[in-house]
Amino acid sequence: MVKNIIKPLILVIFDGFGLSDKKVGNAVFQAKMPTLDFLMDQYPWIELQAAEEAVGLLPGYAGNSEVGHLTIGAGRVISSPLKRMHDLIQQDRLSHHNEWQRFLKDIVRDKKRLHFLGLLSDGGVHSHEEHLYALIKSSHAAGVKEILVHAWLDGRDVAPRSAQEYLSRLDSICQELGSVSIASLSGRLYAMDRDKNYDRTDQVVAAITKQSLISKKNWRDILNESYELGNDDQYINPVLLDPQGVIDSDDALFFFNIRPERTKQIVERLSDSEQGGLLFNQTMSSVQYWEAIPSWAPVPLLERVTVENGLLAAMNREAEKEEFKIVTIAESEKRMHVGYYLHGNSSSSVSSEKQIIVPSSKHDSYADNPAMSAEKITEEVIKQLQDEQVGFIVVNYANADMVAHSGDFDATVTACELLDAQLKKIFEHLDQRDGTLVITSDHGNAEEMIDEKTGEKRTSHSTNDVLFLVASKDSKGKKFEQISFEQISFEQMSSEQILSGQLKTEGQSAGLSTVAPTILSLKGMPIEDDMKKPLLLRY
Numbered sequence: 001m002v003k004n005i006i007k008p009l010i011l012v013i014f015d016g017f018g019l020s021d022k023k024v025g026n027a028v029f030q031a032k033m034p035t036l037d038f039l040m041d042q043y044p045w046i047e048l049q050a051a052e053e054a055v056g057l058l059p060g061y062a063g064n065s066e067v068g069h070l071t072i073g074a075g076r077v078i079s080s081p082l083k084r085m086h087d088l089i090q091q092d093r094l095s096h097h098n099e100w101q102r103f104l105k106d107i108v109r110d111k112k113r114l115h116f117l118g119l120l121s122d123g124g125v126h127s128h129e130e131h132l133y134a135l136i137k138s139s140h141a142a143g144v145k146e147i148l149v150h151a152w153l154d155g156r157d158v159a160p161r162s163a164q165e166y167l168s169r170l171d172s173i174c175q176e177l178g179s180v181s182i183a184s185l186s187g188r189l190y191a192m193d194r195d196k197n198y199d200r201t202d203q204v205v206a207a208i209t210k211q212s213l214i215s216k217k218n219w220r221d222i223l224n225e226s227y228e229l230g231n232d233d234q235y236i237n238p239v240l241l242d243p244q245g246v247i248d249s250d251d252a253l254f255f256f257n258i259r260p261e262r263t264k265q266i267v268e269r270l271s272d273s274e275q276g277g278l279l280f281n282q283t284m285s286s287v288q289y290w291e292a293i294p295s296w297a298p299v300p301l302l303e304r305v306t307v308e309n310g311l312l313a314a315m316n317r318e319a320e321k322e323e324f325k326i327v328t329i330a331e332s333e334k335r336m337h338v339g340y341y342l343h344g345n346s347s348s349s350v351s352s353e354k355q356i357i358v359p360s361s362k363h364d365s366y367a368d369n370p371a372m373s374a375e376k377i378t379e380e381v382i383k384q385l386q387d388e389q390v391g392f393i394v395v396n397y398a399n400a401d402m403v404a405h406s407g408d409f410d411a412t413v414t415a416c417e418l419l420d421a422q423l424k425k426i427f428e429h430l431d432q433r434d435g436t437l438v439i440t441s442d443h444g445n446a447e448e449m450i451d452e453k454t455g456e457k458r459t460s461h462s463t464n465d466v467l468f469l470v471a472s473k474d475s476k477g478k479k480f481e482q483i484s485f486e487q488i489s490f491e492q493m494s495s496e497q498i499l500s501g502q503l504k505t506e507g508q509s510a511g512l513s514t515v516a517p518t519i520l521s522l523k524g525m526p527i528e529d530d531m532k533k534p535l536l537l538r539y
Contacts, residue, residue: 016401018444025450031416047465054511068442075516075531123157155233183245192262307344316350324391367408
Protein backbone atom coordinates (compact mmCIF):
# COMPACT_ATOMS: atom_id res chain seq x y z
CA MET A 1 0.00 0.00 0.00
CA VAL A 2 1.38 3.38 -1.07
CA LYS A 3 1.63 5.78 1.82
CA ASN A 4 -0.27 9.07 1.37
CA ILE A 5 2.16 11.96 0.96
CA ILE A 6 1.08 14.82 3.19
CA LYS A 7 1.95 18.34 2.11
CA PRO A 8 1.78 20.47 5.26
CA LEU A 9 0.26 23.92 5.55
CA ILE A 10 1.55 26.27 8.22
CA LEU A 11 -0.48 29.26 9.37
CA VAL A 12 1.90 31.78 10.95
CA ILE A 13 0.17 34.45 13.04
CA PHE A 14 2.42 37.43 13.73
CA ASP A 15 0.58 38.90 16.70
CA GLY A 16 0.17 42.68 16.58
CA PHE A 17 1.80 43.03 13.15
CA GLY A 18 -0.16 45.48 11.00
CA LEU A 19 0.43 47.33 7.75
CA SER A 20 0.55 51.10 7.33
CA ASP A 21 1.78 53.55 4.70
CA LYS A 22 2.91 55.91 7.43
CA LYS A 23 6.61 55.68 8.18
CA VAL A 24 6.84 57.60 11.47
CA GLY A 25 6.44 55.29 14.44
CA ASN A 26 6.19 52.27 12.14
CA ALA A 27 8.44 49.53 13.52
CA VAL A 28 7.31 47.11 10.80
CA PHE A 29 8.49 49.55 8.11
CA GLN A 30 11.71 50.38 9.96
CA ALA A 31 12.69 46.75 10.56
CA LYS A 32 14.99 44.98 8.12
CA MET A 33 12.97 41.92 7.11
CA PRO A 34 14.60 40.43 3.98
CA THR A 35 12.69 37.15 4.15
CA LEU A 36 9.29 38.81 4.36
CA ASP A 37 10.33 41.25 1.61
CA PHE A 38 11.26 38.29 -0.60
CA LEU A 39 7.98 36.49 0.07
CA MET A 40 5.92 39.62 -0.62
CA ASP A 41 7.83 40.10 -3.87
CA GLN A 42 7.46 36.51 -5.10
CA TYR A 43 4.09 35.39 -3.74
CA PRO A 44 0.53 36.79 -3.65
CA TRP A 45 -0.52 38.87 -0.67
CA ILE A 46 -3.32 41.21 0.28
CA GLU A 47 -4.49 43.27 3.23
CA LEU A 48 -7.30 42.07 5.49
CA GLN A 49 -9.42 44.08 7.88
CA ALA A 50 -8.74 43.12 11.48
CA ALA A 51 -10.65 45.75 13.45
CA GLU A 52 -14.08 47.31 13.97
CA GLU A 53 -17.09 45.49 12.48
CA ALA A 54 -14.88 43.07 10.51
CA VAL A 55 -14.11 41.25 13.77
CA GLY A 56 -17.40 41.85 15.57
CA LEU A 57 -16.41 45.07 17.34
CA LEU A 58 -17.96 48.52 17.39
CA PRO A 59 -17.02 51.13 14.77
CA GLY A 60 -13.73 52.84 15.56
CA TYR A 61 -12.42 50.10 17.86
CA ALA A 62 -9.03 48.52 17.25
CA GLY A 63 -8.76 44.78 16.91
CA ASN A 64 -7.34 42.59 19.65
CA SER A 65 -5.96 39.11 20.09
CA GLU A 66 -9.21 37.63 21.38
CA VAL A 67 -11.47 38.70 18.51
CA GLY A 68 -8.65 38.28 16.01
CA HIS A 69 -8.01 34.63 16.83
CA LEU A 70 -11.72 33.94 17.26
CA THR A 71 -12.48 35.37 13.81
CA ILE A 72 -9.56 33.55 12.20
CA GLY A 73 -10.66 30.26 13.73
CA ALA A 74 -14.40 30.71 13.20
CA GLY A 75 -14.35 31.70 9.56
CA ARG A 76 -17.23 34.05 10.26
CA VAL A 77 -17.78 37.29 12.19
CA ILE A 78 -18.90 36.74 15.79
CA SER A 79 -20.40 39.58 17.80
CA SER A 80 -17.85 40.48 20.46
CA PRO A 81 -18.51 40.76 24.21
CA LEU A 82 -17.77 44.49 23.86
CA LYS A 83 -20.60 44.97 21.38
CA ARG A 84 -22.97 42.63 23.20
CA MET A 85 -22.40 44.41 26.52
CA HIS A 86 -22.83 47.81 24.85
CA ASP A 87 -26.11 46.63 23.34
CA LEU A 88 -27.34 45.29 26.67
CA ILE A 89 -26.72 48.66 28.34
CA GLN A 90 -27.94 50.91 25.53
CA GLN A 91 -31.14 48.91 25.18
CA ASP A 92 -31.73 49.20 28.94
CA ARG A 93 -31.79 45.43 29.37
CA LEU A 94 -29.94 45.47 32.71
CA SER A 95 -33.16 46.34 34.53
CA HIS A 96 -34.81 43.27 33.00
CA HIS A 97 -31.85 40.89 33.26
CA ASN A 98 -33.08 38.16 35.60
CA GLU A 99 -29.70 36.96 36.82
CA TRP A 100 -28.32 40.46 37.37
CA GLN A 101 -31.41 41.55 39.25
CA ARG A 102 -31.33 38.39 41.36
CA PHE A 103 -27.64 39.07 42.10
CA LEU A 104 -28.50 42.59 43.33
CA LYS A 105 -31.57 41.43 45.24
CA ASP A 106 -29.47 38.96 47.24
CA ILE A 107 -26.94 41.69 48.04
CA VAL A 108 -29.61 44.11 49.24
CA ARG A 109 -31.45 41.44 51.25
CA ASP A 110 -28.28 40.32 53.04
CA LYS A 111 -26.98 43.91 53.41
CA LYS A 112 -23.73 43.06 51.64
CA ARG A 113 -21.23 45.49 50.27
CA LEU A 114 -20.55 45.20 46.52
CA HIS A 115 -17.01 45.35 45.09
CA PHE A 116 -16.40 45.94 41.38
CA LEU A 117 -13.02 44.75 40.10
CA GLY A 118 -11.65 45.37 36.61
CA LEU A 119 -9.74 47.50 34.14
CA LEU A 120 -10.73 51.18 34.27
CA SER A 121 -10.37 52.08 30.61
CA ASP A 122 -12.26 52.77 27.42
CA GLY A 123 -9.82 50.73 25.35
CA GLY A 124 -12.51 48.16 24.65
CA VAL A 125 -10.05 45.27 24.63
CA HIS A 126 -10.58 43.93 28.14
CA SER A 127 -13.22 46.31 29.45
CA HIS A 128 -15.02 49.58 28.95
CA GLU A 129 -15.61 52.20 31.62
CA GLU A 130 -19.18 52.78 30.42
CA HIS A 131 -20.01 49.20 31.41
CA LEU A 132 -18.76 49.84 34.94
CA TYR A 133 -20.71 53.09 35.27
CA ALA A 134 -23.92 51.43 34.09
CA LEU A 135 -23.44 48.55 36.53
CA ILE A 136 -22.73 50.97 39.39
CA LYS A 137 -25.84 53.04 38.67
CA SER A 138 -27.98 49.92 38.35
CA SER A 139 -26.67 48.66 41.70
CA HIS A 140 -27.30 52.00 43.38
CA ALA A 141 -30.85 52.13 41.98
CA ALA A 142 -31.51 48.62 43.30
CA GLY A 143 -30.66 49.74 46.84
CA VAL A 144 -27.06 48.55 47.32
CA LYS A 145 -25.83 50.78 50.13
CA GLU A 146 -22.06 50.53 49.72
CA ILE A 147 -20.23 50.10 46.41
CA LEU A 148 -16.43 49.91 46.22
CA VAL A 149 -14.33 49.96 43.06
CA HIS A 150 -10.95 48.29 42.75
CA ALA A 151 -9.58 50.07 39.70
CA TRP A 152 -6.95 48.38 37.57
CA LEU A 153 -5.03 50.94 35.54
CA ASP A 154 -4.45 50.40 31.85
CA GLY A 155 -1.77 52.45 30.08
CA ARG A 156 -1.48 49.82 27.39
CA ASP A 157 -4.71 49.66 25.37
CA VAL A 158 -4.95 53.41 25.93
CA ALA A 159 -2.35 56.17 26.38
CA PRO A 160 0.45 55.14 28.80
CA ARG A 161 -0.35 57.86 31.35
CA SER A 162 -4.07 58.43 30.98
CA ALA A 163 -5.33 57.07 34.33
CA GLN A 164 -6.18 60.52 35.67
CA GLU A 165 -8.78 60.92 32.92
CA TYR A 166 -10.58 57.70 33.89
CA LEU A 167 -10.23 58.11 37.65
CA SER A 168 -11.61 61.65 37.42
CA ARG A 169 -14.74 60.41 35.68
CA LEU A 170 -15.15 57.63 38.23
CA ASP A 171 -14.61 60.16 41.02
CA SER A 172 -17.46 62.27 39.63
CA ILE A 173 -19.82 59.31 39.83
CA CYS A 174 -18.67 58.65 43.39
CA GLN A 175 -19.53 62.23 44.30
CA GLU A 176 -22.85 62.11 42.46
CA LEU A 177 -24.16 58.90 44.05
CA GLY A 178 -22.55 59.08 47.50
CA SER A 179 -22.62 55.31 47.96
CA VAL A 180 -19.57 54.66 45.76
CA SER A 181 -15.86 54.96 46.53
CA ILE A 182 -12.54 54.01 44.95
CA ALA A 183 -11.08 51.37 47.25
CA SER A 184 -7.79 50.43 45.59
CA LEU A 185 -5.54 50.92 42.59
CA SER A 186 -3.27 48.54 40.73
CA GLY A 187 -1.44 48.61 37.44
CA ARG A 188 -2.61 45.89 35.07
CA LEU A 189 0.84 44.27 35.13
CA TYR A 190 -0.07 43.03 38.61
CA ALA A 191 -3.85 42.72 38.51
CA MET A 192 -4.13 41.12 35.07
CA ASP A 193 -1.17 38.77 34.85
CA ARG A 194 -2.07 35.64 32.87
CA ASP A 195 1.31 33.91 32.74
CA LYS A 196 1.33 32.40 36.23
CA ASN A 197 3.43 35.15 37.80
CA TYR A 198 1.52 34.65 41.03
CA ASP A 199 3.88 36.93 42.92
CA ARG A 200 2.21 39.80 41.04
CA THR A 201 -1.27 38.44 41.63
CA ASP A 202 -0.60 37.96 45.32
CA GLN A 203 0.40 41.61 45.73
CA VAL A 204 -3.01 42.66 44.45
CA VAL A 205 -4.81 40.14 46.63
CA ALA A 206 -2.86 41.37 49.65
CA ALA A 207 -3.87 44.97 48.90
CA ILE A 208 -7.59 44.21 48.58
CA THR A 209 -7.98 41.64 51.36
CA LYS A 210 -5.55 42.90 53.99
CA GLN A 211 -4.60 46.27 55.37
CA SER A 212 -0.90 45.77 54.65
CA LEU A 213 -0.59 48.00 51.54
CA ILE A 214 -2.50 51.07 52.68
CA SER A 215 -1.60 54.53 51.40
CA LYS A 216 -2.68 57.74 53.09
CA LYS A 217 -2.22 59.59 49.80
CA ASN A 218 -4.97 60.25 47.29
CA TRP A 219 -4.93 58.68 43.85
CA ARG A 220 -3.63 61.84 42.17
CA ASP A 221 -0.53 61.90 44.37
CA ILE A 222 0.03 58.19 43.80
CA LEU A 223 -0.09 58.67 40.03
CA ASN A 224 2.28 61.63 40.10
CA GLU A 225 4.81 59.82 42.29
CA SER A 226 4.71 56.78 40.04
CA TYR A 227 5.26 58.91 36.95
CA GLU A 228 8.21 60.62 38.59
CA LEU A 229 9.73 57.17 39.08
CA GLY A 230 9.24 56.44 35.38
CA ASN A 231 6.30 54.08 35.81
CA ASP A 232 3.43 54.27 33.35
CA ASP A 233 -0.09 53.33 34.47
CA GLN A 234 0.26 49.61 33.81
CA TYR A 235 3.24 49.36 36.19
CA ILE A 236 1.75 51.17 39.22
CA ASN A 237 2.07 49.09 42.39
CA PRO A 238 -1.09 47.74 44.07
CA VAL A 239 -2.28 50.01 46.86
CA LEU A 240 -5.31 50.26 49.14
CA LEU A 241 -6.71 53.80 49.29
CA ASP A 242 -9.29 53.23 52.02
CA PRO A 243 -8.77 50.95 55.09
CA GLN A 244 -12.50 50.20 54.92
CA GLY A 245 -12.16 49.10 51.30
CA VAL A 246 -10.74 45.65 51.96
CA ILE A 247 -12.84 42.74 50.78
CA ASP A 248 -14.55 41.06 53.69
CA SER A 249 -15.76 37.47 53.75
CA ASP A 250 -19.37 38.69 53.75
CA ASP A 251 -19.00 40.97 50.72
CA ALA A 252 -20.09 40.45 47.11
CA LEU A 253 -17.80 40.75 44.07
CA PHE A 254 -18.37 41.50 40.41
CA PHE A 255 -15.62 41.34 37.77
CA PHE A 256 -16.51 43.74 34.96
CA ASN A 257 -13.81 42.81 32.43
CA ILE A 258 -15.29 41.43 29.23
CA ARG A 259 -12.38 39.06 28.60
CA PRO A 260 -11.73 36.19 30.98
CA GLU A 261 -8.09 35.17 30.80
CA ARG A 262 -6.51 38.14 32.57
CA THR A 263 -8.78 37.88 35.61
CA LYS A 264 -8.37 34.17 36.11
CA GLN A 265 -5.48 34.25 38.59
CA ILE A 266 -7.13 36.73 40.97
CA VAL A 267 -10.36 34.73 40.94
CA GLU A 268 -8.40 31.58 41.67
CA ARG A 269 -6.69 33.20 44.65
CA LEU A 270 -9.91 34.67 46.04
CA SER A 271 -12.11 31.63 45.58
CA ASP A 272 -9.79 28.70 46.32
CA SER A 273 -10.04 27.72 49.96
CA GLU A 274 -6.86 25.68 49.70
CA GLN A 275 -4.99 28.86 48.75
CA GLY A 276 -6.41 30.68 51.72
CA GLY A 277 -9.14 32.37 49.72
CA LEU A 278 -11.55 34.43 51.78
CA LEU A 279 -14.52 34.16 49.45
CA PHE A 280 -15.07 30.47 48.89
CA ASN A 281 -18.73 30.61 49.85
CA GLN A 282 -19.48 34.20 48.98
CA THR A 283 -21.26 36.04 46.15
CA MET A 284 -19.20 36.44 42.98
CA SER A 285 -20.11 37.03 39.35
CA SER A 286 -18.78 38.43 36.08
CA VAL A 287 -19.71 39.82 32.69
CA GLN A 288 -18.87 36.67 30.77
CA TYR A 289 -18.73 32.94 31.50
CA TRP A 290 -15.40 31.25 32.02
CA GLU A 291 -14.10 28.21 33.81
CA ALA A 292 -12.34 30.06 36.64
CA ILE A 293 -15.60 31.42 38.06
CA PRO A 294 -16.71 28.85 40.67
CA SER A 295 -19.68 26.64 39.82
CA TRP A 296 -21.68 28.14 42.69
CA ALA A 297 -21.43 31.69 41.31
CA PRO A 298 -24.47 33.41 39.75
CA VAL A 299 -24.89 33.18 35.98
CA PRO A 300 -22.82 35.90 34.19
CA LEU A 301 -24.46 38.76 32.30
CA LEU A 302 -23.57 37.46 28.83
CA GLU A 303 -24.26 33.99 27.55
CA ARG A 304 -21.30 32.00 26.38
CA VAL A 305 -20.90 31.99 22.58
CA THR A 306 -19.00 29.06 21.09
CA VAL A 307 -18.23 28.08 17.50
CA GLU A 308 -18.22 24.32 17.08
CA ASN A 309 -17.68 24.11 13.32
CA GLY A 310 -14.72 26.39 12.75
CA LEU A 311 -11.33 25.91 11.11
CA LEU A 312 -9.85 23.40 13.55
CA ALA A 313 -13.01 21.30 13.75
CA ALA A 314 -13.28 21.16 9.95
CA MET A 315 -9.58 20.38 9.64
CA ASN A 316 -9.93 17.67 12.28
CA ARG A 317 -12.65 15.85 10.34
CA GLU A 318 -10.33 15.60 7.36
CA ALA A 319 -7.35 14.73 9.57
CA GLU A 320 -9.21 11.73 10.95
CA LYS A 321 -10.05 10.53 7.43
CA GLU A 322 -6.68 11.27 5.84
CA GLU A 323 -4.67 10.35 8.96
CA PHE A 324 -2.66 13.51 9.35
CA LYS A 325 -1.87 15.45 12.51
CA ILE A 326 -2.70 18.99 13.62
CA VAL A 327 -0.33 21.03 15.80
CA THR A 328 -0.90 24.40 17.51
CA ILE A 329 2.10 26.23 18.98
CA ALA A 330 2.50 29.43 21.00
CA GLU A 331 4.33 30.74 24.00
CA SER A 332 2.48 30.92 27.28
CA GLU A 333 1.63 34.65 26.92
CA LYS A 334 -0.63 33.61 24.03
CA ARG A 335 -1.75 30.26 25.43
CA MET A 336 -5.42 31.28 25.52
CA HIS A 337 -5.41 32.59 21.99
CA VAL A 338 -4.38 29.38 20.26
CA GLY A 339 -5.87 27.14 22.96
CA TYR A 340 -9.25 28.85 23.50
CA TYR A 341 -10.20 31.64 21.10
CA LEU A 342 -8.89 29.92 17.96
CA HIS A 343 -11.03 26.95 19.00
CA GLY A 344 -14.18 29.06 18.99
CA ASN A 345 -14.22 30.07 22.67
CA SER A 346 -13.57 26.54 23.86
CA SER A 347 -10.66 25.10 25.82
CA SER A 348 -11.22 21.64 24.30
CA SER A 349 -8.67 20.62 21.68
CA VAL A 350 -9.71 18.55 18.67
CA SER A 351 -8.83 14.85 18.62
CA SER A 352 -6.05 15.06 16.00
CA GLU A 353 -4.42 18.06 17.64
CA LYS A 354 -1.24 18.39 19.63
CA GLN A 355 -0.92 21.61 21.60
CA ILE A 356 2.58 22.89 22.39
CA ILE A 357 3.03 25.80 24.81
CA VAL A 358 6.54 27.22 25.21
CA PRO A 359 7.06 29.10 28.51
CA SER A 360 7.37 32.87 28.15
CA SER A 361 10.31 34.63 29.75
CA LYS A 362 9.73 36.47 33.02
CA HIS A 363 10.07 40.20 32.42
CA ASP A 364 8.03 43.19 33.54
CA SER A 365 8.58 44.61 30.05
CA TYR A 366 9.35 42.52 26.99
CA ALA A 367 11.41 45.45 25.70
CA ASP A 368 14.09 43.88 27.89
CA ASN A 369 13.84 40.68 25.86
CA PRO A 370 12.45 41.34 22.37
CA ALA A 371 13.26 37.78 21.29
CA MET A 372 10.85 36.42 23.89
CA SER A 373 10.54 32.67 23.18
CA ALA A 374 10.49 32.94 19.38
CA GLU A 375 13.53 30.75 18.76
CA LYS A 376 12.19 27.94 20.94
CA ILE A 377 8.86 28.16 19.15
CA THR A 378 10.65 27.84 15.79
CA GLU A 379 12.55 24.82 17.05
CA GLU A 380 9.20 23.20 17.87
CA VAL A 381 7.84 24.04 14.41
CA ILE A 382 10.85 22.48 12.69
CA LYS A 383 10.64 19.44 14.93
CA GLN A 384 6.99 18.96 13.99
CA LEU A 385 7.78 19.35 10.28
CA GLN A 386 10.11 16.38 10.56
CA ASP A 387 7.06 14.25 11.30
CA GLU A 388 5.68 13.34 7.86
CA GLN A 389 2.19 12.85 9.32
CA VAL A 390 1.87 16.48 10.39
CA GLY A 391 -0.40 18.21 7.88
CA PHE A 392 -1.47 21.47 9.56
CA ILE A 393 0.37 23.74 11.98
CA VAL A 394 -0.82 26.99 13.54
CA VAL A 395 1.93 29.00 15.21
CA ASN A 396 1.62 32.31 17.04
CA TYR A 397 4.58 34.63 17.49
CA ALA A 398 3.82 37.20 20.20
CA ASN A 399 6.87 39.44 19.78
CA ALA A 400 5.55 42.35 17.69
CA ASP A 401 2.50 42.77 19.92
CA MET A 402 4.00 42.27 23.36
CA VAL A 403 7.09 44.39 22.72
CA ALA A 404 5.09 47.17 21.06
CA HIS A 405 2.93 47.32 24.19
CA SER A 406 6.03 48.53 26.04
CA GLY A 407 6.20 51.62 23.84
CA ASP A 408 9.88 50.98 23.14
CA PHE A 409 10.24 51.60 19.41
CA ASP A 410 13.80 50.32 18.98
CA ALA A 411 13.01 47.11 20.87
CA THR A 412 9.95 46.57 18.67
CA VAL A 413 12.07 46.99 15.52
CA THR A 414 14.41 44.35 16.93
CA ALA A 415 11.44 42.09 17.65
CA CYS A 416 10.24 42.35 14.03
CA GLU A 417 13.71 41.57 12.72
CA LEU A 418 13.89 38.52 14.98
CA LEU A 419 10.55 37.37 13.57
CA ASP A 420 11.95 37.58 10.07
CA ALA A 421 14.79 35.26 11.08
CA GLN A 422 12.24 32.72 12.31
CA LEU A 423 10.27 33.03 9.09
CA LYS A 424 13.38 32.21 7.06
CA LYS A 425 13.96 28.99 8.99
CA ILE A 426 10.34 27.87 8.71
CA PHE A 427 10.12 28.60 4.98
CA GLU A 428 13.29 26.69 4.23
CA HIS A 429 12.16 23.59 6.11
CA LEU A 430 8.61 23.79 4.77
CA ASP A 431 9.89 23.99 1.21
CA GLN A 432 11.59 20.61 1.68
CA ARG A 433 8.13 19.05 2.13
CA ASP A 434 6.50 20.98 -0.71
CA GLY A 435 4.26 22.70 1.81
CA THR A 436 2.28 25.93 1.91
CA LEU A 437 3.07 28.91 4.11
CA VAL A 438 0.25 31.27 5.09
CA ILE A 439 1.13 34.44 7.01
CA THR A 440 -1.33 36.76 8.72
CA SER A 441 -1.89 38.68 11.95
CA ASP A 442 -4.70 39.07 14.45
CA HIS A 443 -4.52 42.89 14.66
CA GLY A 444 -2.20 45.84 14.22
CA ASN A 445 0.11 47.40 16.81
CA ALA A 446 3.82 47.51 15.95
CA GLU A 447 3.20 49.57 12.80
CA GLU A 448 1.70 52.52 14.74
CA MET A 449 3.70 53.37 17.84
CA ILE A 450 3.43 57.17 17.76
CA ASP A 451 0.21 59.07 18.41
CA GLU A 452 -0.25 61.39 15.43
CA LYS A 453 -2.15 63.99 17.44
CA THR A 454 0.15 64.25 20.46
CA GLY A 455 3.47 62.94 19.17
CA GLU A 456 3.65 60.76 22.28
CA LYS A 457 4.46 57.07 22.30
CA ARG A 458 1.53 54.78 21.61
CA THR A 459 1.20 51.36 23.26
CA SER A 460 -2.27 50.35 22.11
CA HIS A 461 -3.55 48.35 19.15
CA SER A 462 -4.45 49.98 15.84
CA THR A 463 -7.32 49.75 13.35
CA ASN A 464 -4.93 49.08 10.48
CA ASP A 465 -5.27 46.17 8.10
CA VAL A 466 -3.02 43.12 8.36
CA LEU A 467 -1.10 40.99 5.92
CA PHE A 468 -2.42 37.81 4.33
CA LEU A 469 0.16 35.98 2.22
CA VAL A 470 0.19 32.54 0.61
CA ALA A 471 3.54 31.05 -0.40
CA SER A 472 3.70 27.72 -2.22
CA LYS A 473 5.07 26.36 -5.48
CA ASP A 474 1.63 26.78 -7.06
CA SER A 475 1.19 30.39 -5.98
CA LYS A 476 4.65 31.72 -6.85
CA GLY A 477 4.59 34.63 -9.25
CA LYS A 478 0.82 35.06 -9.15
CA LYS A 479 -0.98 38.20 -8.14
CA PHE A 480 -4.30 38.92 -6.50
CA GLU A 481 -7.03 40.71 -8.33
CA GLN A 482 -9.65 42.93 -6.75
CA ILE A 483 -12.91 41.22 -7.57
CA SER A 484 -16.37 41.06 -6.07
CA PHE A 485 -18.42 38.13 -4.85
CA GLU A 486 -20.99 38.86 -7.54
CA GLN A 487 -18.43 38.22 -10.29
CA ILE A 488 -17.57 34.76 -9.02
CA SER A 489 -19.29 31.43 -9.36
CA PHE A 490 -17.61 29.34 -6.71
CA GLU A 491 -19.34 26.17 -7.84
CA GLN A 492 -17.56 26.41 -11.21
CA MET A 493 -14.09 26.77 -9.72
CA SER A 494 -11.70 24.01 -8.71
CA SER A 495 -10.01 23.87 -5.31
CA GLU A 496 -6.73 24.74 -7.08
CA GLN A 497 -8.29 27.97 -8.31
CA ILE A 498 -9.66 28.88 -4.87
CA LEU A 499 -6.32 30.06 -3.61
CA SER A 500 -6.45 33.62 -2.46
CA GLY A 501 -7.41 37.06 -3.70
CA GLN A 502 -8.88 40.36 -2.68
CA LEU A 503 -12.65 40.40 -2.35
CA LYS A 504 -14.99 43.30 -1.77
CA THR A 505 -18.26 43.02 0.10
CA GLU A 506 -20.54 46.03 0.06
CA GLY A 507 -17.54 48.27 -0.54
CA GLN A 508 -15.54 46.80 2.35
CA SER A 509 -12.32 44.84 1.89
CA ALA A 510 -12.12 41.26 3.07
CA GLY A 511 -11.47 40.58 6.74
CA LEU A 512 -9.96 37.92 8.99
CA SER A 513 -13.12 35.82 8.66
CA THR A 514 -11.93 34.80 5.19
CA VAL A 515 -8.75 33.15 6.52
CA ALA A 516 -10.36 29.85 7.61
CA PRO A 517 -12.34 29.16 4.42
CA THR A 518 -9.32 30.07 2.29
CA ILE A 519 -7.10 27.65 4.21
CA LEU A 520 -9.68 24.88 3.89
CA SER A 521 -9.79 25.55 0.15
CA LEU A 522 -6.02 25.44 -0.09
CA LYS A 523 -6.19 22.00 1.48
CA GLY A 524 -9.01 20.95 -0.87
CA MET A 525 -11.42 20.53 2.03
CA PRO A 526 -15.15 21.30 2.33
CA ILE A 527 -16.14 24.71 3.67
CA GLU A 528 -18.90 25.10 6.22
CA ASP A 529 -22.05 26.59 4.70
CA ASP A 530 -22.15 29.61 7.00
CA MET A 531 -18.46 30.47 6.69
CA LYS A 532 -17.34 33.42 4.61
CA LYS A 533 -16.43 32.75 0.99
CA PRO A 534 -12.74 31.94 0.44
CA LEU A 535 -10.38 34.45 -1.11
CA LEU A 536 -9.52 33.86 -4.73
CA LEU A 537 -6.53 34.04 -7.02
CA ARG A 538 -7.23 34.77 -10.67
CA TYR A 539 -4.85 33.20 -13.15
